[in-house]
Structures are given as C-alpha cells and as structure tokens.
Amino acid sequence: MAGQRRQPRSRPETLARRRDIVDAAVEIFGSKGFTGGTLQEIADQVGMTHAGILHHFGSKHALLLEVLTHRDETDVADLEEQHIPDGMPLFRHLVRTAFINAHRAGIVQAYVVLSAESVTDDHPGRDFFQKRYESLRGEIAHAFAVVCAERGIDEPETIGYASAAILAVMDGLQVQWLLDPSAVDLGRATEFAIEAIVDSVLSPAPSPLAE
Amino acid sequence: MAGQRRQPRSRPETLARRRDIVDAAVEIFGSKGFTGGTLQEIADQVGMTHAGILHHFGSKHALLLEVLTHRDETDVADLEEQHIPDGMPLFRHLVRTAFINAHRAGIVQAYVVLSAESVTDDHPGRDFFQKRYESLRGEIAHAFAVVCAERGIDEPETIGYASAAILAVMDGLQVQWLLDPSAVDLGRATEFAIEAIVDSVLSPAPSPLAE
DNA sequence: GTCTATAAGTAGATAGAC
DNA sequence: GTCTATCTACTTATAGAC
Numbered sequence: 001m002a003g004q005r006r007q008p009r010s011r012p013e014t015l016a017r018r019r020d021i022v023d024a025a026v027e028i029f030g031s032k033g034f035t036g037g038t039l040q041e042i043a044d045q046v047g048m049t050h051a052g053i054l055h056h057f058g059s060k061h062a063l064l065l066e067v068l069t070h071r072d073e074t075d076v077a078d079l080e081e082q083h084i085p086d087g088m089p090l091f092r093h094l095v096r097t098a099f100i101n102a103h104r105a106g107i108v109q110a111y112v113v114l115s116a117e118s119v120t121d122d123h124p125g126r127d128f129f130q131k132r133y134e135s136l137r138g139e140i141a142h143a144f145a146v147v148c149a150e151r152g153i154d155e156p157e158t159i160g161y162a163s164a165a166i167l168a169v170m171d172g173l174q175v176q177w178l179l180d181p182s183a184v185d186l187g188r189a190t191e192f193a194i195e196a197i198v199d200s201v202l203s204p205a206p207s208p209l210a211e
Numbered sequence: 212m213a214g215q216r217r218q219p220r221s222r223p224e225t226l227a228r229r230r231d232i233v234d235a236a237v238e239i240f241g242s243k244g245f246t247g248g249t250l251q252e253i254a255d256q257v258g259m260t261h262a263g264i265l266h267h268f269g270s271k272h273a274l275l276l277e278v279l280t281h282r283d284e285t286d287v288a289d290l291e292e293q294h295i296p297d298g299m300p301l302f303r304h305l306v307r308t309a310f311i312n313a314h315r316a317g318i319v320q321a322y323v324v325l326s327a328e329s330v331t332d333d334h335p336g337r338d339f340f341q342k343r344y345e346s347l348r349g350e351i352a353h354a355f356a357v358v359c360a361e362r363g364i365d366e367p368e369t370i371g372y373a374s375a376a377i378l379a380v381m382d383g384l385q386v387q388w389l390l391d392p393s394a395v396d397l398g399r400a401t402e403f404a405i406e407a408i409v410d411s412v413l414s415p416a417p418s419p420l421a422e
Numbered sequence: 423g424t425c426t427a428t429a430a431g432t433a434g435a436t437a438g439a440c
Numbered sequence: 441g442t443c444t445a446t447c448t449a450c451t452t453a454t455a456g457a458c
Contacts, residue, residue: 113331
C-alpha cells in the first residue's frame with residue numbers, strides 16, 4: 001500500500017538528480033536531524049528550490065525513507081550489503097568498519113542522530129531502525145553460532161546478549177566520539193570492546209562483579 | 212556570563228510550579244525530542260499557556276538546560292549525585308541502574324533522544340552532554356584504577372577504552388530496547404557486557420580476532 | 423523538471439492587561 | 441504569576457506558469 005514505483009523512473013538525468021538530493025539530505029538530516037533539517041536547506045545545497053525536492057520525492061517523510069534505504073555505498077555498518085562475512089571474519093569486519101567510520105563523521109552522525117530520533121513517537125524512521133537492528137543482531141548471532149560450531153563448543157545462551165551489546169558499543173562509542181573526537185579513539189575502543197565481548201562468549205569467565 | 216541566578220527565586224509556590232514544568236518538559240522532550248517538542252505541549256500538560264512557561268524560564272533553550280541539569284531524583288545513571296560508589300561497587304551499581312531503567316522508559320527515552328540530538332550543529336545541550344560523558348568516563352576509569360590497586364596489578368592502558376565502552380553499551384542497549392523492548396533484555400544484556408569488559412581489563416586475554 | 427506564488431499551519435517570543 | 445493577543449518567522453505542501 002505504501003511507496004513502490006521503481007521501474008517507471010529510469011531516465012538517467014533524473015536518477016542522477018535524485019542521487020544528488022539524497023546525498024544532500026544525508027548531510028542536512030545528519031547535521032540537523034530529521035525534524036530540525038528543512039527541505040529549504042537541502043534544496044539550497046543541491047541548487048534548487050524546495051518545490052523541486054517535493055517534485056521528486058513527494059514529501060519530506062518519503063525523502064527520509066529514501067535516505068535510510070538507499071544509502072548505497074556510503075553506509076555505516078555495511079553488513080546487509082554485498083557478501084557479508086560470517087563467523088569470525090564478521091567481527092573483524094565490524095572492527096574495520098569502526099576504523100573506517102572514524103574518517104566519515106558525516107554519515108556516522110546521520111545514523112546516530114536518526115536512529116535515536118527514531119525512538120520518538122510516530123517517527124517515520126522507527127520501523128526502519130527497528131527492523132535494521134533486528135536484522136543486524138541476527139547476523140551477529142549467526143556469526144557466533146558459526147564460530148562455536150567451528151570450535152566444537154555448545155552455543156552459550158549469552159549469544160543474544162552479546163549480539164545486542166556489540167551493536168550497542170559501536171553506536172554508543174560513535175555518540176561519544178562525535179561529541180569529542182579527541183577524547184575517544186573510535187577504532188581502538190570498538191576493537192577493545194568487541195574483543196572483550198567475543199572472548200567472553202567463547203571463554204566464559206566467572207563474573208568479576210560477584211561479591 | 213551565562214545563566215546564574217539561584218538565590219532570588221525562593222518562593223515555595225513558584226518553585227513547585229517550576230518543578231511541574233520541568234517534569235512536563237522531560238516527558239515532552241523525551242517523547243518528541245527538543246526540536247520536535249513544543250512549549251505548547253508542555254504548557255498543556257501542566258495546565259497553563261506557553262507564555263507562562265516563558266515567564267518562568269525565559270526561553271525554550273533555557274528550559275532544556277534546566278531539564279538536563281536539574282533532573283534531581285529522576286536520573287538515568289545517577290553517578291554524579293550523592294555518594295558515588297567507587298571501585299568494584301561502581302560496576303555493580305551501573306548494572307543495577309540498567310535493571311532499574313528497564314522500568315523507566317520515559318526518562319531513558321529522554322536521555323537517549325537528547326544525547327543523540329545534542330551532536331547536531333549548535334545544539335543547546337551539546338556542552339552538557341560533552342562534559343557529562345567526560346565526567347562519567349573519568350569516574351569509571353577511577354573505579355578501574357581502584358580495583359587494580361586493590362589487587363596489586365598494574366593499570367592496563369585499556370582502561371580508557373573500557374570506560375568509554377561501558378557507557379557506550381549502556382546507551383546503545385537503551386536505543387535497541389526502546390525500539391523493541393521484547394527483543395532486548397536491558398538489564399541482563401548490560402550485565403553481560405559490563406562483566407565482559409571488566410573481566411577483559413583485569414584478565415587480559417589474547418585477541419580472539421587474531422587470524 | 424524546475425520555477426514562482428501562495429496556502430495553511432505552527433513555532434518561539436514579546437507586550438501589556440488582570 | 442498567568443493570561444490574551446499579537447508579531448515575526450519559518451515550516452511543508454500545493455497550484456499552476458514556463
């Protein structure tokens with residue numbers, strides 16, 4: 001019932017224009033948020049009027065969904081794209097992504113701002129992020145299962161917690177890094193945390209918090 | 212140069228009214244964000260007009276700062292308040308806070324939304340959150356130092372990464388939990404992650420990611 | 423496909439009555 | 441201390457010319 005008209009728009013010039021707009025929208029929504037960013041600002045950046053934007057996407061709401069879905073090459077944790085690594089290589093891939101992201105503040109900020117903003121009431125991106133996290137947790141849990149199988153060990157029931165926690169550290173460190181890049185080493189801190197969590201799943205230790 | 216007039220406002224009725232407004236603001240900013248929430252909505256909730264709000268706080272901007280600073284009893288990770296635990300009890304305290312927060316979606320959402328929104332350009336809450344994270348990282352790092360001293364071990368240089376990572380998992384898990392409470396066990400996942408990170412600092416293991 | 427013009431609504435803030 | 445009234449500014453979206 002909602003938005004599906006892909007074929008009819010194949011004119012090359014038009015597609016390029018749409019890409020320009022989406023790129024500009026990533027930057028504006030990233031730096032101002034979805035609510036705070038305006039079509040006017042996006043239009044200015046791409047050199048047209050806000051009416052032009054609406055001609056292409058119909059509404060601000062629809063533009064956001066396009067931004068979230070259609071990020072293409074420029075994405076933060078490019079798991080779902082292309083050939084996803086699995087097993088241990090997935091964890092290495094996540095760490096590598098963090099190091100790369102340390103040089104892409106713009107796109108990182110867009111995801112940080114939009115994902116957190118999506119928890120607000122009736123936010124148009126809520127469904128997208130809910131499904132995204134569910135999917136990513138599933139991929140990470142699967143990687144844990146593969147690693148356990150390789151080593152012939154039973155899958156600990158901590159896999160679910162660990163999968164959520166890995167995504168969580170990645171996101172949370174990005175917030176702190178964006179607020180003060182000099183105080184947080186995004187790559188190394190992510191690497192440390194993922195290693196700690198993976199190790200804890202594979203080699204459970206008695207809780208250091210026990211009294 | 213900015214905002215300091217505490218003494219002159221001591222009338223009991225007025226103070227109570229201001230508290231009502233701040234409480235309402237936490238709820239509205241939490242559910243709609245700072246940019247998305249309006250003075251009108253806050254005013255409705257407290258039973259007055261938006262002009263009344265401005266009489267008390269001067270501007271929306273100032274009201275947000277009051278919300279962030281003056282949260283009093285209702286706070287998410289009540290570290291800086293009262294007698295802060297130190298050493299190992301601090302980590303237990305953080306875990307306990309996560310379990311408690313699982314029953315306070317409102318205030319959790321307020322902090323999630325506002326902290327992420329604060330990374331946007333010229334956000335009035337940016338300075339607050341920057342200093343808050345810096346302070347919290349320092350407290351956690353100190354707890355690590357205390358624990359290391361107690362055990363007579365050298366302080367690993369991973370303490371900095373671990374401190375940021377602990378705050379990060381707490382924040383990141385809150386986002387996933389708010390988006391889908393049934394998919395994430397906020398308390399247990401936080402407990403698992405903090406245990407993993409603390410253990411990794413105290414008993415460093417060879418990286419499981421090494422090829 | 424992009425523009426101008428404008429609609430229709432809402433925002434935060436101010437002024438002054440009560 | 442709270443209200444009404446108003447201001448100015450800006451938002452998304454639509455209509456129609458080019």
